Amino acid sequence: MVLLQLALKNIMGAKLRTWLNIFVLAMSFILIVWGKAIVVGMGDQIIDAMKDVELGYGGQLWHPDYDEEDPLTINDAHGSIPDELVPGIEAGQIVPILMATGNIYPEGKVRSVLIRGISPDQQILDLPSSVLKDRKGVDYPALIGKRMARKNNLAVGDMVTVRWRDTNGVFDAREVEIVHIMNTVVYTVDVGQIWFPLETLQKMLVMPNEATIIALGKDTGIAGDLTGWTYKSLDDLLANVLELLRMKNGGGNIMYGIMFSIALLAIFDTQVLSIFRRKKEIGTLMALGLTRNKVIGLFTLEGSLHGALAFILGGILGFPFFRYFAVKGYAMPIEGDEYGFALGNVIYAKYGADLLIGTTLLLMATVVLVSYLPTRRISKMTPTNALRGR
Amino acid sequence: MENGTLVKTKGLTKSYPIGGEHFLALKGVDLEINKGDFTGLVGPSGSGKTTLLNILGVLDNPTDGEVEVLGEDVKKIKAVAAARLRSKMLGFIFQTYNLLPVYTVFENVEFPLLILNGWSAAKRKEAVMQALEWVGLTDKVKNRPAQLSGGESQRVAVARAMVKKPQLILADEPTANLDAENSLNILETMQSLNKDLGTTFLFATHDEKVIGFLKRKVTLIDGLIAADEAGAAA
Structure with a gap:
């Protein structure tokens, strides 16, 4: 609880740097959820259309x-x-x-x-x-x-x-x-x-x-x-389409990966800079009786809080955006059949629990990992060197 | 360790690797610090004062020799036990105050109690306000370190070190960044805490103003104790 309180105060104390990181991460979260929801919506739309029009529902x-x-x-x-x-x-x-x-x-x-x-x-x-x-x-x-x-x-x-x-x-x-x-x-x-x-x-x-x-x-x-x-069976009949969707989804994942990496890089950079600039504070915390692991925990928590706050901000900012695309849909820039799929002119985003929970867990896990990695430097610091700012 | 002896070293050496060589910072220090002492480690820069203070504060390990601090063998102590010893029994005062910048004065002083666990909010508040009363800063509880003068910051640091009523306070050049008036103020505060509460203080200093307050003066030169004598305030 002490560490959580201190971590919160520390990241809030960093003001603009914190909010920029959180904003970038929140935007990535929103874009990833949105992009994936569009793909899920597109896939479901394609499959439903094929079942409705061409395949039937009983094979x-x-x-x-x-x-x-x-x-x-x-x-x-x-x-x-x-x-x-x-x-x-x-x-x-x-x-x-x-x-x-x-x-x-x-x-x-x-x-x-x-x-x-x-x-x-x-x-x-x-x-x-x-x-x-x-x-x-x-x-x-x-x-x-x-x-x-x-x-x-x-x-x-x-x-x-x-x-x-x-x-x-x-x-x-x-x-x-x-x-x-x-x-x-x-x-x-x-x-x-x-x-x-x-x-x-x-x-x-x-x-x-x-x-x-x-x-x-x-x-x-x-x-x-x-x-x-x-x-x-329907699975047999849809196998090619599902494979094609999986490939298109895979291509999208690379884009999300790049987007996410940029956001994570900001956190990694902040963590590295934070540890570099706050060596004396690290030494002080050790002198006051925190173990090295607790100091590592504190810094990891600080980084991880970026993820948690980004999730909250992403939820607040993203909700109207997500809702708009679920209700009004995304107008395709070209006619759907150019993609080789049974697509309409409008794709409706579909946000399943697995998408939201999966993306959140992925975001949190990678943020915690990226927050933790730079803190390994702390484990190599002696309290005396840290107090001297070395 | 004899009753009343808080710190005891025998043949304490400390060496650091510098380049391909080993620099010997302490060359066999024998020292005892007793309960209620107001002792200063004095000597020129590079004489080993801070190195000795760090080892006695269980922040650093000796290279050789025996070191016992509050009954713990510093050579054998594990990191977690060392952290526990520091949090329960030792207080630190640094030259540059080392306050946590995001915390208020109250929170900075409260922090050692939060680490200790088992202190209720009411008990913590009482202890913090008492510590701030000792240093005369009860009117600054909501200020942050950036809003304090150097003297005030160091007084907060003293309150932080004192709040848990540790057995031993280690102060590394506590007045080096302060003007004469603030130095005097801080020293008087520490002296009265030593007198009233019986808290043991060990300073590393080469500040003449501090030396004037010491009950005992241990002079270090080139990593060896050159003199161990009664101080001006004895």
Whole structure:
């Protein structure tokens, strides 16, 4: 208690030097928490968006030949939808998707596309598939995303030629009508994709009752392979994205490390200077009866108090800042898909207990360590030399 | 150690490494300090006064010889026990006062009691105010060292050394930074504490004003006791 009181008085006595250190440390704390919260928010947003729009919440069944990384396999990766899934499909909780490669010819140019068929009645994916339902007078209603529309200069009501090869290897082509342009943050269901009603595509490809993948709703009870279909859990489906996020997070950590190091350097510098300038005081404290370890404890405590005060100041200054970005979000300077992620234009910071506690503990532990390291000099001082200021 | 003897040295030597050589600061000092003494170690600069005082204050170790301070063998004493001895039994007064700059006068004087533990706030306050009364500074309790004159600072240092009523006070050139009036004031204060409370004082000094107050004068020259005689105030 005596040491704490003395340490507090000492650091308050250093006035501007103390407050500058605390301010720099508090700013680092705020920026690190904010930066990490943005990354956490971004990651959660990406994953939620992918689950909502592309993956579903119960995993997927894939045709064994389907390899999302290899477009050349897609045309051969299709199989009959298992009968046991029919009730779920009819309830809209299981969504078969058929895929094939093809081309479109907007404004006379040729573009490669992935043609997808989805049931207009599906309930689990946040895609406006219902727009494909019962289009009177439209034989081939097509749904595309805003990026696809922008890139190919397509608008609702436009007709565009689609060419594909059916299961027998026969090429065919039709004029299709763009019936809707969807606005989605998930670029993988948008860029280079054109969506048709499942039955229409099954007919086009001559693949009746077939699919390439089957997205599962939350409560389908399916958690393993079915005959001719391989089960992919959400963890499997998100593995690449999580890895990518981890890499991006790692890059961010280097930045935080540099920022934090600068703040810690200020404390280290203060400690070194303090020990150098206060040798006579150290000698006096020893003469008055403090052991060397207690003097080391006092100086370590002084340095550590910077961390504690920085945490308090960071909390006070940071709270409105943190709240603003949690509620209003951070507007991305460029469109999210430039990052290769399913990002929106606004990212909402997400402050979990693990982030706050983890960052605080990291801050405190490193501040204590940085405060302690220079005090090892004290252990080499004799009281008489310290009293002489040597 | 005989009853009434607080400090006893026999053949005390102290050497320091300087460059590749060893400088012998004390060359075999035999000395006894008894309870109630008001003794001065006098001699020119470099004669070993401060070195001897530091060893007797258990701030430094002897190189050779025997040293007993308040019943403790200084050669064998561990760091924690030495710190305990200093905090309980010894008081220090330094030439440059060495007050803690962030503390008020009251807090500076209170500090040795806080280290000791076991003193209630009320008891501490009583002891501090008494010590400040001895040195005539009860009106400066809230001042900080930077707001005090040299004489006042040294009086605070005396109060700090006295507050726990130690058996022995070691004062290293306590008047060297003070003018004649303040020196006299400090010396009279210490003399009356010696008389009234029986506190033992040991000075390292070459200040003639201090020498005039001593009951006993031990002259050190080149690390050896050249004379041990009664002082002017004996």
